[in-house]
Amino acid sequence: MPGIDSAEAGGILTIDLEAIVANWRELARRAAPAACAAVVKADAYGCGAGSVTTILAQAGCSTFFVAQLAEGRAVRSAAPGAAIYVLNGLAPGTAAALAEADLRPVLGSLPEISEWQSFVGATGWHGPAALHVDTGMNRLGLSLEEAESLSLSRDFIPHLSLVMSHFACSEIPDHPLNARQIVAFRRVRALFPGVEGSLANSSGIFLGPDAHHDLVRPGVALYGGNPTPGHLNPMTAVVDLRGRIVQVRHVAEGATVGYGATWIARRPSRVAIVSIGYADGILRSASPRSEKAGAQAIIADRPYPFVGTVSMDLIAIDVTDAPDDAVRRGARATLIGDGISVDDLAAHAGTVSYEILTSLGRRYQRVYRGAGT
Numbered sequence: 410m411p412g413i414d415s416a417e418a419g420g421i422l423t424i425d426l427e428a429i430v431a432n433w434r435e436l437a438r439r440a441a442p443a444a445c446a447a448v449v450k451a452d453a454y455g456c457g458a459g460s461v462t463t464i465l466a467q468a469g470c471s472t473f474f475v476a477q478l479a480e481g482r483a484v485r486s487a488a489p490g491a492a493i494y495v496l497n498g499l500a501p502g503t504a505a506a507l508a509e510a511d512l513r514p515v516l517g518s519l520p521e522i523s524e525w526q527s528f529v530g531a532t533g534w535h536g537p538a539a540l541h542v543d544t545g546m547n548r549l550g551l552s553l554e555e556a557e558s559l560s561l562s563r564d565f566i567p568h569l570s571l572v573m574s575h576f577a578c579s580e581i582p583d584h585p586l587n588a589r590q591i592v593a594f595r596r597v598r599a600l601f602p603g604v605e606g607s608l609a610n611s612s613g614i615f616l617g618p619d620a621h622h623d624l625v626r627p628g629v630a631l632y633g634g635n636p637t638p639g640h641l642n643p644m645t646a647v648v649d650l651r652g653r654i655v656q657v658r659h660v661a662e663g664a665t666v667g668y669g670a671t672w673i674a675r676r677p678s679r680v681a682i683v684s685i686g687y688a689d690g691i692l693r694s695a696s697p698r699s700e701k702a703g704a705q706a707i708i709a710d711r712p713y714p715f716v717g718t719v720s721m722d723l724i725a726i727d728v729t730d731a732p733d734d735a736v737r738r739g740a741r742a743t744l745i746g747d748g749i750s751v752d753d754l755a756a757h758a759g760t761v762s763y764e765i766l767t768s769l770g771r772r773y774q775r776v777y778r779g780a781g782t
């Protein structure tokens with residue numbers, strides 16, 4: 410519902426497309442001479458796959474990754490000339506639909522490979538496909554042994570354009586699994602000479618040239634998530650989220666706020682009620698609890714804490730210490746932006762920026778900033 414008017418919407422979600430382009434250029438620079446693709450699955454991590462694909466294709470990105478066929482169709486219409494890979498592979502009976510949209514399956518199991526071979530054999534389809542080989546994640550992909558025997562077999566994958574694998578722990582640079590996966594992937598590449606290789610996600614790019622191969626596949630870093638947790642975020646912020654204050658109320662000392670009465674006013678308090686809740690992606694786990702602080706909102710340049718439990722459509726903020734004129738009905742409270750990063754909000758909710766971004770709801774007024782939109 411991008412057409413929701415700002416006076417009516419509970420929140421305004423601003424997505425900075427120029428920042429996404431700047432992030433893509435920065436990642437491409439770090440990965441060079443490898444090429445840089447863009448992962449736009451899950452509606453480009455909640456940022457809007459159509460707008461993001463259009464702007465990145467204009468910036469020179471020519472390879473996109475989605476998780477599912479339907480996502481691939483949407484990306485195809487935004488980037489008619491691009492290579493588009495479907496990471497979740499070939500769902501049974503969907504080869505013709507993939508070919509119809511000129512999408513490339515990332516084949517990750519022997520049954521998928523034989524179904525694709527039959528389709529190509531029967532139709533003469535000339536479109537490429539990728540092969541996923543597992544190097545330690547144990548999620549998708551052939552085992553090394555399966556890849557070895559496939560590489561020797563006569564009925565090889567037709568038009569194999571890319572061989573890939575995926576890191577399990579690249580955001581923890583000294584995790585021993587990274588080195589093992591890098592070594593294993595080198596062996597995989599040797600099985601398929603002349604075929605391009607791809608291993609690195611966002612954090613993998615920061616593991617250095619051994620992880621880069623021919624093509625890197627960043628997702629979250631494009632959207633401003635920190636690919637180097639524990640270190641300064643090298644990416645530019647993309648998302649800004651503001652909610653509207655519905656009302657400001659006085660809470661007597663000893664009274665409680667919200668479901669479950671989890672917060673008790675220790676002094677006469679003032680609480681601002683903001684019209685964004687967990688249905689909009691501010692996870693309930695961002696609520697304060699006796700053992701941990703909750704998330705914060707910025708009102709008139711200063712941070713104030715969440716109180717009580719985040720509800721479906723509303724959050725309560727303790728603004729007792731705020732100047733009177735800053736906190737009034739209709740004023741805005743910033744949940745992401747003004748110094749609060751997506752990673753900060755994620756940390757308060759006990760999760761990762763990926764989950765915050767992909768949970769951003771449908772009820773916002775969406776504003777796209779930058780580059781011809």
Ligand SMILES: *Cc1c(COP(=O)(O)O)cnc(C)c1O
Pocket residue numbers: 448450496575609610611612626627628629630
């Ligand atoms: C999601 C995904 C990516 C992108 O990962 P980020 O950590 O968001 O950069 C890359 N490759 C595969 C296989 C993925 O599933």
